[in-house]
Amino acid sequence: MFKLLEIKDVSRNFAGFTALDKVSLAIAAGEFFTLLGPSGCGKTTLLRLIAGFDQPDGGDILLDGKSIIATPPERRPLHTIFQNYALFPHMTVADNVAFPLRMVGCNKAEIERRVSAALKDVSLPDKAGHYPDALSGGQKQRIAIARALVNRPRLLLLDEPLSALDAKLREQMQLELIKLQKEIGITFVYVTHDQGEALALSHRIAVMNHGAIAQVDEPSRLYGFPRSRFVADFIGHCNLLAGKVMQLQGDRVLVELAGLGAVQVMMPPDVTVEVGSACTLTLRPEKINISSSLSQDEVQAHFKGVVHDMLYLGDVTVYKVELVNGMLVEALLANSSPGRARFFEVGDQVEVAWLSDAGHLVMD
C-alpha cells in the first residue's frame, strides 16, 4: 500500500481540553477514507490540521513522505469542501471555479477551458454566469466540488459536505461522490458523524471517540466485527448483552449471559480471550429471529420473551422483546408480503433465537 497521507502521533489541545490524543493513521493513494465519530470526537480538528488551518501541538503530518506541518495551507496540494460550501458570494460561479487556477497563474485560455470542463463534469455548464446566491443547495455543493477539483489536488478533504441537504438529495449526492471519486481517482478524506453515510461511501473508516481512534477498518468488517462496545453501538443498531467468558472450545467460546444462561459464540479474530473475563455479546437486530414456536435444530441460542414494543417502518418492523432477565433486545423482521405489517402483537409470548455465528464477542 502506497501511503499518500500519514498522521503520526498527532495531538492537539485547546485550553484544558484534549481534542486529539496521539492519533496515528495512514491513508493510501486513491482511497475513500472516512473519519467517523460523534460530535466533539476530534474528527474536524484532525481535518483542519491536515488542511493547515490549525497547527498540531505534537506529532507530524506527512504527505508523500514529506512533513507538511510547516507548509501554509495555500501551498499544500490539497483542497477542502466546507460544510457550508464557502462559495465566494461576490464572484460568479465561473470566477469561483477559476479561483484556484488564477492563484497558480494559469493563462486565460487555459482557465476558460478548464472551468467549462469542470462545470460540465458536475453537470452545471449553464450556471457559469450565476452568483452563488441564485443556486440551490445541491447546486452549490456541486460548484464547491468543481472548484476544489479543477486543479486536480492530490487529496480532497470533505467536512460533512452533505449535512445541509435533504435526505433524498443526500442519497443522490452520495452516489455521485462515489462515482466521481472512482472516475478521477483522487484520494478523499471525508468527515461525518453519520454512520450510514460512512458505510455507504468509504473504502475504509476510522471511528473516532474522545480524540482517539477506536478502530480503522473496511465498512463491512466494522459492522460485522467491531472491536469495542463503542464501535458496535455507534455503527448501526446493536444489541449489547453483558456476559462472562466461561470456556474456550477451539474456534468457539462459551459465554455466560447474565440472567439468561450460557451460549456459544464464534471466537473473535485478532483478540485475546481469557476465561473469566468480562465481555459483551454484540448482536445485530437483523440477525435475531423471533417466532411463536420452538426454533429449528441449528439454532444455538433461544430464549423466551414477551413483545414489549414495535416500530413499523414500512419495509421492516422492529420488535423490542423483553427477555426473562428483564433485558430488551431488538429484532428486525422484513415485511416481505405486501400489506403485512406485523407478525406479532405487543404482549405476545415469543421465542428469541440466533445462530452461534450471528453474534460477535467484544472484550470489555
Added chain:
Amino acid sequence: MNNKNRLLIFTALAVYGFLYLPLLIVVVYSFNDSKLNAEWVGFSLKWYDKLFHNNEILSAAGNSLIIAGISALVATVLGTLAGMAMYQYRLKVLPGLVLAPIAMPDILMGVSLLLFFIMLNMSLGLISIILAHITFCIGFVALSVQARMSGIDRSLTEAARDLGANPWQCFRMITLPLLAPGILAGALMAFTLSIDDFVVTFFVAGVGSSTLPLQIYSMVKIAVTPEVNAISTLLMLLTLILITLVARLSPGALRS
C-alpha cells in the same frame, strides 16, 4: 380612530415639527427676496448668487472639502485596519482606545488637541484640523467595518487560503470586496462628520484657515442674513445625501 391613537399621532407630529420646522424655515427663507427673515416677499435665487461670489465663503467651503476629503480618506484606512483587528483578535483594550473619541465631549477633544498641538509647537491650520478630524473619525469607520466583518463567514477566507491564495491575495480578493460596503459607509460617515464639525475645528483652526461651519458662525455673529440661510441649506443638502447613502450601504452602521 380612538382617542389614544389621535394622541399618538399628535405627539408624533409635534416631535417631528419641533425637529424639522426650524430647518424648513432656514430653507424657505434662503429663497426669500428680502433682507429680513421676518416676512415672505417673493421667490429669489439672489442669495445663492451672492454666495457664489463671496470669496470668503468659497474659500471656507474649499477648505472644508479638502479637510473632509483627506481626513475621511486617512480615517478610512486606519479605521478599517482597526475594525478588522477588533474583530480578529477580540482584544479588550483596543476597542476602548479606538472608540473613546466618539464618546468624548467635543469640547474636551478640542481643548486637549489644541494644547497638544501647542506643546508640539505646531502651527495651527489645515494640517492641525485634518489631524483632529482624523482622530474622531477613526472610531466611526472602525465600528462600521467591525459590524460588516462579523457578518463575513470565516470559512470564506479559509477557503481562499485552501485554494491557493496567500494572506495578501486572500485579503485583496475576498476580505476587501466583502468589506467594501462597510468601508464605504464608514468613509461617508467620516466625511459627513468632518464637514459638519464645529466645536473641535473651532479650537484647532488657528487664524487664517476657516471652514464652512466656522464661516457661518462668524457671519451669524453679526446677523442671520439670508446668505447664511442659503449656505446652511446647501450644507444640509450635502449631509442629507451622504447620510442617505450610508443608510443604503449598511442599515446597521447608523444605529451603532
